[in-house]
Structure formats: structure tokens, C-alpha cells
Amino acid sequence: MSGGQRLLLENAQQVVLVCAQGEPYLVGEAMRSLAVLENASLVVGRDGCIKAVGLADTIRREFAKVSFEERIDCSGKCILPGLVDAHTHPVWAGDRVHEFAMKLAGATYMDIHQAGGGINFTVEHTQKASEEELFSTFRYRLLCMMRAGSTLVECKSGYGLNLETELKMLRVIERARRELDISISSTYCGAHSVPKGKTPTEAADDIVYNHLPKLKELCQRSEIHVDNIDVFCEKGVFDLHSTRKILQRGKAIGLQINFHGDELHPMKAAELGAELGARAISHLEEVSDAGIAAMATGKCSAVLLPTTAYMLRLKQPQARKMLDEGVIVALGSDFNPNAYCFSMSTVMHLACVNMRMSMSEALAAATINAAYALGRSHTHGSLEVGKQGDLIIINSPRWEHLIYQFGGYQELIEYVVAKGKVV
Numbered sequence: 001m002s003g004g005q006r007l008l009l010e011n012a013q014q015v016v017l018v019c020a021q022g023e024p025y026l027v028g029e030a031m032r033s034l035a036v037l038e039n040a041s042l043v044v045g046r047d048g049c050i051k052a053v054g055l056a057d058t059i060r061r062e063f064a065k066v067s068f069e070e071r072i073d074c075s076g077k078c079i080l081p082g083l084v085d086a087h088t089h090p091v092w093a094g095d096r097v098h099e100f101a102m103k104l105a106g107a108t109y110m111d112i113h114q115a116g117g118g119i120n121f122t123v124e125h126t127q128k129a130s131e132e133e134l135f136s137t138f139r140y141r142l143l144c145m146m147r148a149g150s151t152l153v154e155c156k157s158g159y160g161l162n163l164e165t166e167l168k169m170l171r172v173i174e175r176a177r178r179e180l181d182i183s184i185s186s187t188y189c190g191a192h193s194v195p196k197g198k199t200p201t202e203a204a205d206d207i208v209y210n211h212l213p214k215l216k217e218l219c220q221r222s223e224i225h226v227d228n229i230d231v232f233c234e235k236g237v238f239d240l241h242s243t244r245k246i247l248q249r250g251k252a253i254g255l256q257i258n259f260h261g262d263e264l265h266p267m268k269a270a271e272l273g274a275e276l277g278a279r280a281i282s283h284l285e286e287v288s289d290a291g292i293a294a295m296a297t298g299k300c301s302a303v304l305l306p307t308t309a310y311m312l313r314l315k316q317p318q319a320r321k322m323l324d325e326g327v328i329v330a331l332g333s334d335f336n337p338n339a340y341c342f343s344m345s346t347v348m349h350l351a352c353v354n355m356r357m358s359m360s361e362a363l364a365a366a367t368i369n370a371a372y373a374l375g376r377s378h379t380h381g382s383l384e385v386g387k388q389g390d391l392i393i394i395n396s397p398r399w400e401h402l403i404y405q406f407g408g409y410q411e412l413i414e415y416v417v418a419k420g421k422v423v
């Protein structure tokens with residue numbers, strides 16, 4: 001073999017491939033028996049993609065005559081895929097720590113929302129913030145997420161509501177997509193709340209007739225890139241009818257459907273998502289049995305958000321039932337001013353303790369299945385040859401420590417490699 005390679009990670013105690021056969025997602029038993037190699041090494045090529053992964057002896061023989069730009073001795077450590085955060089709201093101005101105190105004193109999420117706080121509070125501040133200011137805090141948050149092991153993150157707009165601010169947010173996301181090492185899946189979430197002075201129907205019409213055509217034009221001119229369309233389908237926000245209208249129009253302009261549903265009230269959002277061919281539905285604390293069945297059949301992934309149920313003391317989504325019925329379960333941090341958590345290892349920990357997922361299931365949900373929820377599992381979410389060189393190295397001989405340790409002990413994650421680069 002001739003020509004040099006970018007990076008050699010050698011002699012790891014464990015390399016958690018997650019999957020090894022090009023599976024686009026894992027369900028059922030496959031989530032409980034992840035592909036793990038003992039005493040293994042991994043090679044990243046100059047193109048930033050995984051060139052080889054296998055037993056240390058085999059890789060040593062195969063690459064004996066090859067030069068590497070960089071080598072890391074991984075003895076006593078584990079290599080895992082970069083974590084994928086399938087749901088975040090990271091672009092905003094306006095701190096809401098005061099609302100945490102209100103919630104601890106007994107106010108519900110909707111009490112605060114209806115009193116003009118919550119999303120509305122963040123919208124007011126985000127509308128006033130400059131693009132530069134938004135970029136700078138967003139960049140910092142992405143670096144925190146990357147430090148915590150996330151290498152692909154879904155990022156939503158949705159604190160603008162008016163066209164001008166929604167586009168400002170999408171430009172900020174686009175700039176990060178182009179400038180930073182972390183990979184981004186961008187989501188237009190103009191239907192995150194109903195703007196003051198509008199009815200839900202008027203807001204939905206504004207999105208369908210004004211926002212989406214403009215978005216299409218900007219995407220066609222490659223000024224921005226948008227992957228997904230989102231709606232907060234909830235009682236008192238967007239009902240099923242408006243949600244359908246917005247999502248259908250989004251799909252018609254080429255966006256993947258990925259929306260908030262069945263969170264605080266049963267809305268039949270899961271049934272709607274499955275019918276419309278949604279890639280993913282988030283939250284689902286109040287999903288119906290029929291909704292779960294429809295999602296399993298329709299290969300519509302469930303993005304569960306353990307931080308939200310925890311922060312708001314909601315009933316937990318029925319992760320076990322979804323897993324048993326073959327739903328593609330993914331995880332997200334839901335990072336936003338209501339759930340201020342950057343760390344997918346904390347999210348996995350909460351999913352295990354509060355939603356009764358096993359550690360293998362949680363890792364599959366935070367890697368290959370989260371990548372599937374974003375339509376990126378052909379390039380992300382597992383350590384397979386040809387995929388992007390996104391991975392983490394933890395300073396522990398057993399990979400489960402990534403989930404077992406909690407409370408932000410980030411020294412455990414010793415290296416983060418994104419697009420083949422040690423960051």
C-alpha cells in the first residue's frame with residue numbers, strides 16, 4: 001500500500017463500530033448487540049474518511065509501509081463514533097435562567113409560554129440581536145457540544161418567527177456549517193410558536209406563502225442550505241391541520257420532515273408524520289399506541305429528548321414500548337434555553353436511567369439512529385470504511401464509561417476527531 005494516510009489510532013482496547021454491515025439504522029435486538037472490536041486500530045485517510053478499521057495486528061501488517069501524518073496510541077482507551085445530536089435549538093439570545101426558578105416553584109412550561117415567557121421571550125431577544133452576536137454565542141455552544149463528543153448536530157431556527165429573523169438565524173447556521181469542523185444538519189423551524197398578533201392559521205399561511213418560497217429561492221442560489229422542516233405541533237401552538245399544511249409544503253420544496261409532536265398533549269402527530277413520510281418526530285411523551293405502530297411501519301424515527309421530560313417533570317416517553325415495536329429510536333439533547341444541556345453522554349445516561357434503555361440501545365440511538373433521523377446515516381453514525389472520520393477516544397478501557405459517568409466529567413473524552421481532524 002503506497003501513499004501516506006492522515007491518522008492512525010492504534011491498539012485501542014475497544015473500538016465500538018456500532019454497526020458493520022452498512023445498516024442505515026438499528027432496531028430491536030440489533031441495538032442490544034453492537035459491533036465491538038477488542039485490541040483494534042483505525043485509519044483515517046487524507047480525505048477525512050475512514051480508510052480501515054480492524055484488529056490491531058491486521059492493521060499493523062496492512063499499513064506497515066505507510067506513513068501517517070499523526071498517530072495516537074490508544075492503549076487502554078476506547079474509540080467510539082462521534083456522537084450525533086438529533087435535536088437542538090442552539091441559535092438564540094436572551095438568557096432564561098429566571099424561568100428555571102419559576103419552574104422549580106411549580107409553573108408549567110405552558111404557564112410560562114402563555115404569560116409571554118418561554119419561546120416568546122427568546123424570540124424578542126433574538127429578533128433584536130445582531131447576526132454577529134448570534135454567531136458568536138452559537139459558535140461557542142457548538143464548540144461546547146463538540147468538546148462533549150458531538151460531531152454531527154441538528155440545528156434549528158425558530159426564535160425569529162418573522163421572515164427576516166428566521167433568515168438571519170439560517171444564515172448564522174450556514175456560516176457555522178461552512179466555517180467549523182462540526183457537521184450540521186440545518187432545520188427551518190419558523191412554526192415554533194405563533195407570533196404575537198397572529199392567529200395560528202395566519203402564521204401558517206405566512207410560512208407557506210412567504211417564508212417557504214423565499215427559502216427555496218435562497219437554497220437554489222446556494223446562499224443557504226436547509227435540510228429539514230419543523231413545526232411545534234401542540235395544543236395552543238400549531239394544530240394538526242396547520243402542521244400538515246406547513247410540512248407538506250416544506251416537503252414539496254425538498255425538505256425532510258422532522259418535527260415536534262405529541263409532547264404535552266396527545267395530538268396524533270405520530271400518525272400524521274408517518275402518513276406524510278416524516279424522517280423523524282421528536283418528543284412523543286404523549287404518543288398513542290396507533291402512532292407508535294405507524295412510526296414503526298413507516299420507518300419514521302422517534303427522537304427522544306430525555307432532558308425535556310427531566311427538566312419539565314413530564315411523563316417519560318415510552319421508549320421501551322417503541323423499542324419493542326421496532327421503532328427507530330434516536331436521541332437528542334434538545335439544547336435550548338429551557339433544557340441547557342450540551343452533552344449527549346448525559347442524555348444517554350438519562351435515557352438509560354429514566355427511560356429504561358440499555359447502554360447499547362442508548363449508544364445506537366445517539367449514533368447511527370440519530371444520523372438516520374437526519375438522513376445522514378450513509379456517512380455518519382458508525383465506524384465503517386468510507387464514512388466520515390468522526391470519532392471520539394475515551395480514556396477508559398470500557399466504552400460504557402461514556403454513559404456510566406455523568407455530570408459533565410468531560411476529561412473522559414480525551415480526543416474528538418471531526419472530519420478526520422483532531423479538534
Ligand code: NIG
Nearest residue numbers: 118119232308334336337338
Ligand atoms: O423542544 N417544544 C418546543 N421547543 C423546544 C423548547 C424551546 C424553548 O422553550 O425555547 C423543545 O423543548
Ligand code: FE
Nearest residue numbers: 087089260334
Ligand atoms: Fe425542541
